[in-house]
Amino acid sequence: MxxxxxxxxxxxxxxxxxxxxxxxxxxxxxxxxxxxxxxxxxxxxxxxxxxxxxxxxxxxxxxxxxxxxxxxxxxxxxxxxxxxxxxxxxxxxxxxxxxxxxxxxxxxxxxxxxxxxxxxxxxxxxxxxxxxxxxxxxxxxxxxxxxxxxxxxxxxxxxxxxxxxxxxxxxxxxxxxxxxxxxxxxxLSINPKLEDKSIIPSISPTPTSEEKIEILNTPTGFLRVRAENSISSSEITQVKPGESYAFISEEKGWYQIKLPDDKTGWISSQYAKKLTEEVKDKDN
Structure with missing residues (x-):
């Protein structure tokens, strides 16, 4: 036995x-x-x-x-x-x-x-x-x-x-x-209560915030970027953990990001998180 x-x-x-x-x-x-x-x-x-x-x-x-x-x-x-x-x-x-x-x-x-x-x-x-x-x-x-x-x-x-x-x-x-x-x-799941929501006092030039998406670790070592926010949509490229991209929009578990060639694509938000970066007002 x-x-x-x-x-x-x-x-x-x-x-x-x-x-x-x-x-x-x-x-x-x-x-x-x-x-x-x-x-x-x-x-x-x-x-x-x-x-x-x-x-x-x-x-x-x-x-x-x-x-x-x-x-x-x-x-x-x-x-x-x-x-x-x-x-x-x-x-x-x-x-x-x-x-x-x-x-x-x-x-x-x-x-x-x-x-x-x-x-x-x-x-x-x-x-x-x-x-x-x-x-x-x-x-x-x-x-x-x-x-x-x-x-x-x-x-x-x-x-x-x-x-x-x-x-x-x-x-x-x-x-x-x-x-x-x-x-x-x-x-592990992100704790929304601990996300960085601090507001930094504005000084001249006036800072504004720009949202970015950081790619997290995945079991495969990469994350597929799809043409639409669906797992059945075609893959247009792949991104790697640690990389960050401009955030465009969000839809039911998906982030739309801007790629280096100015194209946009969708990634699963399960393996990504939002970042907020300060950028200087270009008019100042």
Whole structure:
């Protein structure tokens, strides 16, 4: 008999709690389980095929997925919220957990949690965040900056907390397992209350403000620019994290930006944020 490592995901306020439960299945099993949760309720697609609605758990042996790589797509029942896609991998006898709390653009947050077998006889923890360089606290002690690999973690309940200026703090509880690396991919949401809205006293020449869009880190290392504000629209170019562009307009999870060749295009606001720059009045 072989153990399947299984996560249970209750949501307690803003804290995601992951409990690890052990189940027994046949040794010959070459499948893994998938759990998907979201706020609000969403339709779930796997490689383009509908498999149900959240909360969803392909956890029974006859429902489990073949080992391999998949694309999970969540389409919220609220049509005002943009869909979400995430590439995942299913491993033998392990549950992969996808959680998403939808908001407008960069106000969305979520996580993908899985276990990967390792050769070392210890428990490890890998924490990756978007955006990166978030401060990591393990049981309220600062242990580093993302991306971060922690080794020789005790097999007991732990709380990990991520903090980054301008973003909402995110916490979750985990239980590492010996001979496995627990991988936590965490998406932070912008905290609108902490956005820079300070007003600088005007002096001569009079400063005015110009909005720009900064490209945030993405899982692919780039962000597609589309002709229209739709994922089905044609791609006209790609932009990279750290770059900034003039802001033109905003529409339901999309930003319209001005490109260097004076053309305009649309990007997902999930991986971008507004910046305000001071520019001098050209008439002075």
């Amino acid at each position: 072989k153990k399947i490592l299984f996560f249970v995901l209750p949501v307690l306020a803003s804290i995601l709690v992951f409990l690890l439960i052990l189940f027994l299945i046949d040794k010959s099993n070459s499948k893994g389980a998938l759990q998907v949760t979201s706020i609000p309720k969403s339709k779930v697609f796997l490689d383009g095929k509908p498999i149900g609605e959240t909360p969803l758990c392909k956890c029974e042996e006859d429902q489990m997925l073949k080992v391999g790589n998949y694309t999970v797509r969540l389409v919220p029942n609220d049509s005002k919220v943009s869909p979400y896609e995430q590439k995942i991998s299913i491993s033998p006898s392990v549950l992969t957990v996808v959680d998403r709390s939808f908001g407008q653009g960069a106000l969305s947050e979520g996580s993908v949690i899985k276990l990967s077998p390792i050769s070392e006889k210890e428990a490890q923890l890998l924490i990756i965040s978007f955006p990166e360089k978030a401060e990591v606290l393990l049981d309220n002690e600062i242990v580093g900056i993302t991306p971060l690999l922690l080794k020789k973690i005790t097999e007991s309940d732990h709380e990990i907390k991520l903090r980054k200026s301008g973003y909402r703090e995110k916490s979750l509880r985990i239980r590492p397992v010996k001979s496995y690396k627990l991988e936590a991919l965490i998406y």
